Amino acid sequence: MNYLSSALALGAALWASQASAQTSVQVYGLVDGALARITNANAAGDAVTKVPSATGTLPSRIGFRGSEDLGNGLQAFLVLESGFALDTGTSGQGNRLFGRGANVGLKGAWGALTLGRQNNMTAYATLKSDILGPQLFSISSIDLYLPNARSDNAIGYLGSFSGWTLGATYSVGRDASAAGGAAGTNCAGEVAGNAKACRQYTALLGYETPRFGINASFDRLYGNTGAGNGLTSSSHNDTYTTVNGYLMLGSTKIGGGIIDRERNAATGRMESILYYVGASHPIGRFVLDAQVAKRDTRRSIDDVTMVVARLTYPLSKRTALYASVARIDNDGVSAVALDLGGTVGVGLAQNGVMTGIRHAF
Numbered sequence: 002m003n004y005l006s007s008a009l010a011l012g013a014a015l016w017a018s019q020a021s022a023q024t025s026v027q028v029y030g031l032v033d034g035a036l037a038r039i040t041n042a043n044a045a046g047d048a049v050t051k052v053p054s055a056t057g058t059l060p061s062r063i064g065f066r067g068s069e070d071l072g073n074g075l076q077a078f079l080v081l082e083s084g085f086a087l088d089t090g091t092s093g094q095g096n097r098l099f100g101r102g103a104n105v106g107l108k109g110a111w112g113a114l115t116l117g118r119q120n121n122m123t124a125y126a127t128l129k130s131d132i133l134g135p136q137l138f139s140i141s142s143i144d145l146y147l148p149n150a151r152s153d154n155a156i157g158y159l160g161s162f163s164g165w166t167l168g169a170t171y172s173v174g175r176d177a178s179a180a181g182g183a184a185g186t187n188c189a190g191e192v193a194g195n196a197k198a199c200r201q202y203t204a205l206l207g208y209e210t211p212r213f214g215i216n217a218s219f220d221r222l223y224g225n226t227g228a229g230n231g232l233t234s235s236s237h238n239d240t241y242t243t244v245n246g247y248l249m250l251g252s253t254k255i256g257g258g259i260i261d262r263e264r265n266a267a268t269g270r271m272e273s274i275l276y277y278v279g280a281s282h283p284i285g286r287f288v289l290d291a292q293v294a295k296r297d298t299r300r301s302i303d304d305v306t307m308v309v310a311r312l313t314y315p316l317s318k319r320t321a322l323y324a325s326v327a328r329i330d331n332d333g334v335s336a337v338a339l340d341l342g343g344t345v346g347v348g349l350a351q352n353g354v355m356t357g358i359r360h361a362f
Contacts (some may be wrong), residue, residue: 158170173203259274
C-alpha cells in the first residue's frame, strides 16, 4: 500500500465532502530535508554522511484537520496526520498510516475532549521550553521517547482557563505497533483479565503569561508480554516526571527543564535525570538557537552531555534555510548517538554538522 497516496486520496474525499456536510477541512503539511555529517559513527571511529530520515529541524508530515460548528460554542473536530521519512518516502511512527495523530473529539469553552491516537501530556510539557524541538541534534537523541510521546487507544482532555492549562490522557493500550524502536514498542493492551497491561496515564498542570510560562507533567506507562524496552510484564512500568519553563526577555527566549525518568523493567531498575537549558535570539532576519543538555544516570558513570547551536534564515513565511552544529560526549559505556536514531561507538564523543531546507504548506 502506498500510504502517502492513500492519505492524499482520503484528504481529497474529505475536502469534497465539506460542501454537503458543512465541515471545514484543511490539508496541511511540512517537508524538511537535510544533509548531515557525523563523526565516530562506529567503534572504528569512522564518520558518516547521510540524508536524515527522521527529521531535519522538524519531522516531515502531511495532515488533515476538520471541524464542524455545532452551535452554542461547541465544535466537533478530527485530526489525521501522517509522518514520513523524506529520504525514502516510507511511513514513520512505527509504520503507521496516521502515526502522528488519528483522533476525533469535541471542544468548547470548557476545553477539548479527544478520542484516538494523540499526543500525550509529555509531548505538551516541553513544547514551549525546548528551544530546539525534535530536530536531528537535540534532547530527542538522548531520550527517544520524547519525540514519540503519543498514545494509541487513548482518551484525552486539554483546557486553558485564565492562563492555567490542565490536561490528562488515559490509554487502554498505549502502543499497538510492533515495528520496534521508540515509535513502536509492541504493547497493544486491551487484554481481558489484565487491566494494567499496556495502560498509560499522563497529566499536566501549567501556567502561562506572554512573558513566562511553567508546567509540570507526569507520565506512567505499563508493559505486557513481548513489549519493548524490557517492560515484558504488566508489573513493569516506565515513569516520566517533568518540570519545564520559559522566559521572554524582549525578543529573546530562554527555556529549560528537568526530566526525571524511572524505569522498573525485567533488566532491573534504572533512574536518570535529563537537564536542558537553551536560548533563542533574533539577529536581523536570522534566528540563533543554542542549547545545552545533560543526562545524569543514577548509580552509574554512563552520563551524556550535548551542546547544539542552530542558525535559521527564513526565505518567506513558509520556507527557511538552516544550519546546525553539535557535539555529544558519552561517558563510561554510554552509546547515545548525536543524530536522532543514529549510531555511535561505545563511550565515544561525536561532532556533527547539518544544513537543510524546510517548507510548510
